[in-house]
Amino acid sequence: MTQSPHRSAVKNVSASLDVLAIGEILVDLISETPVERLEDASAFRRYLGGSPANIAANVARLGGRAGLMAAVGEDALGRFLLEELSGLGVWVDGVRVSHDAPTSVMMVARAAGTPAFLPLRGADYHLRPDDIAPALIARVRLLHASAFALSRPPCREAVARAFRLAHDMGKPLSLDPNYSPVIWPDREEALRVLAELYPLVTLTKPSRDDAARLFGPDRSAPEYIHMFHDLGADIVVFTRGGGGALVSERGEALREIPARPVMVADATGAGDAFWAGFLLAWLDGHSVEQSARVGREVAAIKLQRVGPLPRTIDRAALMKTRA
Secondary structure, eight states, rough: OOOOOTTTTHHHHOOOOOEEEOOOOEEEESSSOSSSGGOOOOOOEEEEEEEHHHHHHHHHHHOEEEEEEEEEEHHHHHHHHHHHHHHHTTTOTTTEESSSSSOOOOEEEOSSSSSOOEEOOOOOOOOGGGGGGGHTTTEEEEEEEETTSSSSTTHHHHHHHHHHHHHHHOOOOEEEHHHHHHHHOOEEEHHHHHHHGGGSSSSEEEBBBHHHHOOOSSHHHHHHHHHHHHHHEEEEEEEEEGOOEEEEESSSSEEEEOOOOOOOOOOTTTTHHHHHHHHHHHHHOOHHHHHHHHHHHHHHHHHSSSSSSSSSOHHHHTTOOOO
């Protein structure tokens, strides 16, 4: 299970990719029963995890062409993750297999709201700048990454290189500012790194929790949205859980997308489900507002399930959503 990605892997992309996600891939160990505290969980179930990996998997489930650049360990968990993605049709030749660290694991408390979690980091940040091939970026319609992936070098530099290449080629860029002090204790450093990359960003999806962790609590949603525009993002989609989403295009009025009321089984990964639906709808030429409606419908499907989205979803039906 050894490989040197991108030196020969680029030619294995037989067609352009709708979305290339770059960043963390890890195993989510989610508690089998809902608990408020992670220490109260006694049994866990294994799932594919990591925001970029989830985005790639969800795009594939929605019928899009997705790829992932990330790093796993040379171990059973790494093989599990690659088999899960390959089984969905995700291009994984860009995943580095590290001999120096085990596959990263995230222990998660199953919850209806923001879950408690414990990261056990290993190989997730081992992607390197020289893994990023310009020929691959040229075959991508949109590039997506996360703040988690920026939290440590060398993955930080790999993401930055990919973003600059994609920007120079005129590709739209998506960034999930999923900042957490548990992952990235130095908030000032995080703000500096994000400030360097946000001028390249087309689309960003902060949650209220993300924004509060980055900029401090007790600000209004419009204030947070304005701060992300000030960093450089053209389009901000601000998610508020059960409160729905606010969409903002620079210079235009905010629009509200109400949430779809559902019985929540597990909130883990709902934001990634929303964003995968949004990105594919936006790439299909839909407005930002309509794309957010599509994302809402995908998130509603995920919220009612423990574990991943269904293997296949009727994308055409989702695109017709209006209310």
